[in-house]
Structure formats: structure tokens, C-alpha cells
Amino acid sequence: MNHQLTVVDHPLIQHKLSLLRRAKTPTAVFRQLLREISMLLAYEVTRDLMLTRRRIETPLMEMDAPCLSGKKLALISILRAGNGLLDGVLELIPSARVGYVGLYRDENTLQAVEYYFKVPAELEDRLVITLDPMLATGNSVVAALTRLKKAGARNIRFMCLLAAPEGVEHLYQAHPDVPVFTAALDARLNELGYILPGLGDAGDRLYGTK
Ligand code: URA
Numbered sequence: 001m002n003h004q005l006t007v008v009d010h011p012l013i014q015h016k017l018s019l020l021r022r023a024k025t026p027t028a029v030f031r032q033l034l035r036e037i038s039m040l041l042a043y044e045v046t047r048d049l050m051l052t053r054r055r056i057e058t059p060l061m062e063m064d065a066p067c068l069s070g071k072k073l074a075l076i077s078i079l080r081a082g083n084g085l086l087d088g089v090l091e092l093i094p095s096a097r098v099g100y101v102g103l104y105r106d107e108n109t110l111q112a113v114e115y116y117f118k119v120p121a122e123l124e125d126r127l128v129i130t131l132d133p134m135l136a137t138g139n140s141v142v143a144a145l146t147r148l149k150k151a152g153a154r155n156i157r158f159m160c161l162l163a164a165p166e167g168v169e170h171l172y173q174a175h176p177d178v179p180v181f182t183a184a185l186d187a188r189l190n191e192l193g194y195i196l197p198g199l200g201d202a203g204d205r206l207y208g209t210k
Contacts, residue, residue: 038088
């Protein structure tokens with residue numbers, strides 16, 4: 001199992017996740033809960049960001065104040081469900097640069113097929129946080145990370161809402177250098193590649209499509 005797997009078990013996240021999992025939770029509430037959880041997850045994903053000291057003036061005196069150092073982060077949303085995590089993370093890190101990777105899942109092979117790729121410049125100098133709520137088979141995220149590395153990314157973290165053990169293992173085999181942050185590690189996948197107990201199709205629940 002992935003030694004770089006962090007299950008963020010903060011009680012607020014766990015409570016919100018239980019509300020979000022319910023089949024009867026309406027679209028607007030689902031979206032809001034996902035936004036709230038993504039902010040809380042982002043807090044943990046960014047816990048060890050490097051700081052530098054900068055001279056500032058408070059109303060009373062000068063001080064060397066801690067500020068984030070280095071280039072702006074890059075947030076990469078794996079379309080379309082990744083956007084459900086993106087808004088909350090951007091609220092916490094508003095100056096982050098944003099990119100999108102468009103992949104669809106071939107329903108027969110469950111393999112990821114790329115249809116869109118647009119990412120910030122100088123990826124190699126940024127912390128890249130890749131976002132997709134569901135780590136199921138891992139096919140999409142493995143393909144997305146391979147593509148991001150080809151574009152120069154070297155320091156990558158993956159943030160999701162739910163992970164299946166199969167997906168975690170797949171991701172670890174393909175990209176052992178990428179730490180994974182999730183709100184829960186669920187039991188397994190079903191024969192259609194859905195996470196159990198899961199929450200259903202995250203994109204459909206987020207956007208009210210079916
Ligand atoms: N994608 C989803 O949206 N849900 C799953 O359970 C698996 C993949």
C-alpha cells in the first residue's frame with residue numbers, strides 16, 4: 001500500500017462527507033459540501049509549504065513576517081469532476097495558477113482518453129496539486145500525471161475525496177513519487193469501476209446530469 005497516502009480524518013471532513021455520500025443529498029448541497037471539504041483538504045495538502053521571511057510594517061513596528069516562498073502553486077483539475085474540488089482550493093489559495101486536463105473514461109475498457117490539456121507555464125518550478133474527487137481504477141489520474149510530467153511537472157501531489165484500494169495501488173505503481181491526500185479510503189470497486197460504498201458518479205452528482 002502507498003506509504004504516501006494521507007487520509008484526512010478531521011471530524012468536520014468526515015461529517016460533511018457522510019452528508020455528501022447520501023443518495024438523497026440534492027445537487028446544490030452536494031456542490032457546497034464538496035467545496036467545503038476541498039478547502040479543509042487543501043489545508044492538509046499544503047501543510048508543509050515553504051515559508052520565507054519578509055520585512056513588513058505593522059501599525060506598531062517592523063517585523064520579519066513569514067510568507068509563502070517560491071513560485072505560485074499550480075492547481076490542475078481533471079475535468080470535469082475535478083472542478084468540484086477546484087473552487088474550494090482556489091478560495092484558500094486565490095493566487096494559484098490553474099490548469100485543466102480533459103480525460104474521458106472509455107466505458108468498455110475503463111481506460112482514460114485525453115481530449116484537452118492546458119496548464120500554467122513553468123510547471124517544473126511549481127508545486128502541482130492535481131484534483132479529481134474519485135480515485136477509482138486510477139486510470140485517469142495515472143494518465144493525467146504522466147502527461148503533467150511530460151509537460152515538466154516534477155513536484156506533484158494528488159488530492160481526492162474518495163479513494164479505492166485498487167486505485168491507490170495503481171497510482172503508487174505508476175507514480176510512487178506522488179503523495180495522495182483523500183478524505184476516505186473506501187472498501188473496493190464494483191464490476192463497473194465505481195467505488196463502494198462511494199457516492200455514485202461525482203460529476204453527475206455535482207452537475208445534476210444523469
Ligand atoms: N468515478 C465516479 O464518479 N464515481 C466512482 O465511484 C468511480 C469513478
